[in-house]
Amino acid sequence: MGNSEKLRADQLQIIRSGKEVLSGISFCVDSGEVYALLGGNGAGKSTTLLSFLGFLPPSGGSIYIKGVEVRSNIKAARRAIAYLPESASLYEHLDAYENLRYFLQLAEMPFDKHRIEATLDRVLLASDSRTQRLQNYSKGMRQKVAIALAILRDTEILLLDEPTSGLDPSAIDEFHNLVRDLADSGKTVLMVTHDVYGACQVADRLGLLRAGKLVGEFTAPAGQRIETEAVHRAFSSRHAK
Amino acid sequence: MNIASALIREARFVSYDRVFLGWLLVVFLFAAAAIGSGLAETQHQNETIQHLVEADQRDRASEYSKQGDWGSAAYYSFHFTYDPPSDFAYAAMGQRDAVPWKHRLRMLALEGQIYEHDAGNPELALIGRFDFAFFVSFVVPLVLIFLLHDTQASERVAGRFDLLVATTGTDGFLWWTRVFLRSGGIIVATILPLIFAGSLNDTSFSTLISAIGYVIVYLVFWTIVCIWFSSWRRSAPVILSALIGVWVLLGTIVPAGGRVFIDRIVPVPSGSEILLTQREAVNDAWDLPVETTMTAFFERHAEWKGYTKTGDGFDWAWFYAFQQVGDQETERLSVAYSKGRRERDRLAGLLSLASPPALLERSLQRLAQTDSAASLVYETEVRQFHLALRKFYYPRLFREEPFNVETFTKLPQFSPAS
Numbered sequence: 001m002g003n004s005e006k007l008r009a010d011q012l013q014i015i016r017s018g019k020e021v022l023s024g025i026s027f028c029v030d031s032g033e034v035y036a037l038l039g040g041n042g043a044g045k046s047t048t049l050l051s052f053l054g055f056l057p058p059s060g061g062s063i064y065i066k067g068v069e070v071r072s073n074i075k076a077a078r079r080a081i082a083y084l085p086e087s088a089s090l091y092e093h094l095d096a097y098e099n100l101r102y103f104l105q106l107a108e109m110p111f112d113k114h115r116i117e118a119t120l121d122r123v124l125l126a127s128d129s130r131t132q133r134l135q136n137y138s139k140g141m142r143q144k145v146a147i148a149l150a151i152l153r154d155t156e157i158l159l160l161d162e163p164t165s166g167l168d169p170s171a172i173d174e175f176h177n178l179v180r181d182l183a184d185s186g187k188t189v190l191m192v193t194h195d196v197y198g199a200c201q202v203a204d205r206l207g208l209l210r211a212g213k214l215v216g217e218f219t220a221p222a223g224q225r226i227e228t229e230a231v232h233r234a235f236s237s238r239h240a241k
Numbered sequence: 242m243n244i245a246s247a248l249i250r251e252a253r254f255v256s257y258d259r260v261f262l263g264w265l266l267v268v269f270l271f272a273a274a275a276i277g278s279g280l281a282e283t284q285h286q287n288e289t290i291q292h293l294v295e296a297d298q299r300d301r302a303s304e305y306s307k308q309g310d311w312g313s314a315a316y317y318s319f320h321f322t323y324d325p326p327s328d329f330a331y332a333a334m335g336q337r338d339a340v341p342w343k344h345r346l347r348m349l350a351l352e353g354q355i356y357e358h359d360a361g362n363p364e365l366a367l368i369g370r371f372d373f374a375f376f377v378s379f380v381v382p383l384v385l386i387f388l389l390h391d392t393q394a395s396e397r398v399a400g401r402f403d404l405l406v407a408t409t410g411t412d413g414f415l416w417w418t419r420v421f422l423r424s425g426g427i428i429v430a431t432i433l434p435l436i437f438a439g440s441l442n443d444t445s446f447s448t449l450i451s452a453i454g455y456v457i458v459y460l461v462f463w464t465i466v467c468i469w470f471s472s473w474r475r476s477a478p479v480i481l482s483a484l485i486g487v488w489v490l491l492g493t494i495v496p497a498g499g500r501v502f503i504d505r506i507v508p509v510p511s512g513s514e515i516l517l518t519q520r521e522a523v524n525d526a527w528d529l530p531v532e533t534t535m536t537a538f539f540e541r542h543a544e545w546k547g548y549t550k551t552g553d554g555f556d557w558a559w560f561y562a563f564q565q566v567g568d569q570e571t572e573r574l575s576v577a578y579s580k581g582r583r584e585r586d587r588l589a590g591l592l593s594l595a596s597p598p599a600l601l602e603r604s605l606q607r608l609a610q611t612d613s614a615a616s617l618v619y620e621t622e623v624r625q626f627h628l629a630l631r632k633f634y635y636p637r638l639f640r641e642e643p644f645n646v647e648t649f650t651k652l653p654q655f656s657p658a659s
Contacts, residue, residue, distance in 0.1 A: 053407050055403060078408075078410045083407040085400060086400075089400040089401050102250065103404075106250070106415070107408050108243075153408075
């Protein structure tokens with residue numbers, strides 16, 4: 001295991017209610033890399049993320065974060081990760097600042113107003129909406145606040161669960177640019193999605209997950225993107241089976 | 242994890258929660274209303290006692306001035322006895338709604354006078370008063386249940402649970418902090434009016450501290466129950482239903498079922514049975530030979546054997562003797578009644594160990610001296626006072642001492658122990 005390796009699943013098996021949800025998958029994600037796990041509904045994508053967060057202990061195999069097995073120190077593993085859940089629901093009765101203040105305090109991080117303003121600028125959340133309660137936000141605006149939170153956590157690793165779900169096309173492009181910037185600055189990103197085009201746009205490597213098994217892996221050629229057509233063909237043919 | 246910073250963080254978070262703040266206000270207002278109602282009632286009782294004590298003295302002095310013999314003076318005069326509310330009765334009215342706290346006694350047979358009273362408001366006595374003890378025992382736990390049952394379930398439904406746990410690193414401390422603040426807020430809102438009323442009413446420090454301690458321990462118990470249930474990985478309605486079930490079981494089924502069971506295994510004669518038996522005995526005495534009555538009387542008062550007349554004419558000594566014999570006739574029932582009440586109270590105390598709401602209510606009533614034991618103490622005081630009256634009048638009646646109004650300065654005066 002090299003120093004640059006931040007995430008590793010090694011023959012990861014998860015059994016829930018007697019059903020095998022993940023069947024011995026193995027992959028690793030290096031520092032500064034964006035790895036996309038692509039799969040249909042029920043393929044085991046979110047289960048993989050929850051395993052890295054220590055919510056689902058492996059029935060077999062192991063999971064490592066920065067070389068340390070998650071089970072041995074769950075708290076440290078979670079502290080090393082910024083997690084963006086699918087359709088992140090922050091507190092609707094709080095505004096963007098109040099939500100960020102609360103979650104940053106939960107992570108025992110200081111509330112730095114200038115840094116927060118800069119991050120909200122970075123995720124392109126309109127200034128005049130920042131003091132409004134989230135109950136008045138669109139889904140995309142809420143997602144931007146959640147993304148800002150993940151960035152503000154300033155962790156080495158980001159786990160993103162369907163991060164572009166519900167975003168409009170321009171917001172998706174903005175988000176992909178943001179993820180690439182983060183990776184270029186050394187962050188490790190593991191995202192799960194069923195958006196073939198989006199995954200190919202942003203990922204350095206891409207794993208195809210089907211019925212709990214990793215059935216294919218694609219790597220972007222140096223300086224280029226993963227070829228969408230090839231992934232789409234593989235995804236569609238395997239997805240149809 | 243820095244506890245102080247976590248508490249500050251959650252306190253700020255809670256301060257944005259309008260639903261919680263609303264409940265906090267409601268609890269404070271209801272606690273204040275319950276205390277206020279108790280204060281008004283105890284003030285009314287104290288004023289009533291004050292008024293009746295003065296009227297009693299005036300009335301008796303006036304009556305004595307009209308009479309010319311001891312028998313008539315004893316017959317036409319009344320003696321006011323009372324059980325004043327304690328300095329904490331405003332918080333737990335207890336038996337004071339169901340059992341008389343004042344009697345206007347005469348030198349006649351006692352048992353009928355004790356049991357002829359009705360409660361001031363039978364309907365109120367039946368449903369119980371909305372006092373602080375009831376409010377904190379039965380209502381506040383419901384508020385805690387409503388506020389705390391979905392501590393985790395609501396976050397799961399909103400999709401925040403994993404994010405919160407992943408962000409904080411551990412899942413236990415966050416929930417404990419949230420629950421501690423909410424529960425602490427409710428506890429403070431509950432006891433603040435109590436502390437205010439305690440200082441206003443000069444409640445003894447030890448009583449007030451004990452009451453506050455009981456309330457805190459009790460609400461912490463419900464908080465722990467709520468925490469345990471809320472950690473279930475079930476939906477909020479399921480958890481709420483389970484908690485309401487626990488509340489119904491501990492607050493209603495156990496005490497009500499226990500009371501039925503205790504009433505069945507410890508039969509107690511009714512007050513009306515004692516009243517009727519005594520009145521029949523007294524009425525029958527008019528038709529009995531004087532010797533029959535006096536023989537029964539001398540079994541208790543042999544010292545007056547040589548002083549009685551057995552002629553056909555009316556004699557006050559004989560009249561009061563058959564009043565006492567009427568009491569003697571009901572003595573077995575009366576003793577069974579007191580003994581039965583004590584035994585029921587003892588068993589109810591044991592049963593309350595299985596019903597925290599009943600235990601708290603009993604504990605507060607004990608502190609307020611409004612429990613069953615306190616009412617029996619007052620009943621004993623009434624019996625002792627009536628005995629003192631008999632001791633005052635019997636020598637004068639049997640020795641046929643000359644009537645002298647001045648002698649009434651030696652008349653026993655009722656003085657409550659509390």
